[in-house]
Amino acid sequence: MESKDNSKICIMIIPHTEKVKRITVSKWIPKAIITSVAAIVVTVVIFFNYMSSSKLDLKEDYDNSLVEISNLKKEYEDKEKELKKLKSQNSELYEITSEVENKLAEIDKLQRQLEKMAGIKSPSRGGNVGREIKPEELETEKGLEVLKETLDDKERELEVFIDELEERFEYLERVPDLWPAAGRFTSGFGNRKDPFGKGIRFHQGIDIANSPGTDIKAAGKGTVTFAGNKGGYGKVIIIDHGNEYNTLYGHNQKLLVDVGDKVEKGQVIANMGSTGRSTGTHLHFEIHKNGNPINPLDILE
Numbered sequence: 001m002e003s004k005d006n007s008k009i010c011i012m013i014i015p016h017t018e019k020v021k022r023i024t025v026s027k028w029i030p031k032a033i034i035t036s037v038a039a040i041v042v043t044v045v046i047f048f049n050y051m052s053s054s055k056l057d058l059k060e061d062y063d064n065s066l067v068e069i070s071n072l073k074k075e076y077e078d079k080e081k082e083l084k085k086l087k088s089q090n091s092e093l094y095e096i097t098s099e100v101e102n103k104l105a106e107i108d109k110l111q112r113q114l115e116k117m118a119g120i121k122s123p124s125r126g127g128n129v130g131r132e133i134k135p136e137e138l139e140t141e142k143g144l145e146v147l148k149e150t151l152d153d154k155e156r157e158l159e160v161f162i163d164e165l166e167e168r169f170e171y172l173e174r175v176p177d178l179w180p181a182a183g184r185f186t187s188g189f190g191n192r193k194d195p196f197g198k199g200i201r202f203h204q205g206i207d208i209a210n211s212p213g214t215d216i217k218a219a220g221k222g223t224v225t226f227a228g229n230k231g232g233y234g235k236v237i238i239i240d241h242g243n244e245y246n247t248l249y250g251h252n253q254k255l256l257v258d259v260g261d262k263v264e265k266g267q268v269i270a271n272m273g274s275t276g277r278s279t280g281t282h283l284h285f286e287i288h289k290n291g292n293p294i295n296p297l298d299i300l301e
């Protein structure tokens with residue numbers, strides 16, 4: 001079956017029934033086929049290996065991505081939690097701030113009322129109170145700082161205010177404007193007919209009549225500068241109020257304080273009587289301003 005031509009090979013196909021078929025092909029063809037097949041196999045193997053390795057890589061990448069995503073998710077959740085916390089802190093701070101502002105406004109209102117009551121006309125003010133807290137200042141830390149500053153300012157202002165009030169109240173306590181005794185108003189300040197029938201006499205005070213032993217009260221806070229007998233005035237108390245005022249209480253039955261005693265406004269200092277030049281049980285009350293007698297009704301409330 002060898003072909004005469006050395007460059008060709010002969011392939012015989014022998015079926016069962018028919019005649020033998022003989023195909024003559026160039027010798028290089030089968031070699032080429034084998035080479036091609038081998039090349040294809042190598043390529044496939046390489047491709048397969050590549051595919052499987054890259055698949056592994058992909059899987060790894062995929063797994064890594066999953067881990068990363070879950071990390072990111074966790075991070076996001078943490079951040080969200082933080083934000084939530086911050087937000088709630090902020091709203092808490094906001095609540096506190098507005099509550100403090102409301103309280104400060106209330107205090108301001110009270111201050112105005114007290115100033116009015118105490119007759120303080122031009123009150124001095126402490127720090128920069130009344131400044132409003134701006135929303136952008138409400139970041140937790142800064143907001144707290146501003147809040148603290150505002151409260152510190154208010155505290156300083158209130159300290160000054162309380163000092164002023166105390167001074168004012170002390171002044172008012174010393175003004176002899178309290179009625180020194182209950183009773184009938186029997187005689188006013190000024191010229192009047194002498195009750196003992198000897199012409200016109202200047203009456204330096206007012207008379208208040210009541211039953212013997214009635215409480216005689218200090219018309220204002222002060223210090224007792226006289227306690228004893230004083231001619232026609234009988235048993236007398238004189239109080240120096242530490243401002244421009246002095247008060248005198250005459251015709252007492254009994255004196256209850258001594259010279260040097262400090263007395264409060266309203267403190268009982270004597271009992272009503274009729275000692276000295278008196279026509280009946282009554283209090284003779286005088287107010288002296290800078291040493292001169294004035295009409296007590298101008299002061300008494």
Ligand SMILES: [Zn+2]
Nearest residue numbers: 205206207284
């Ligand atoms: Zn009198």
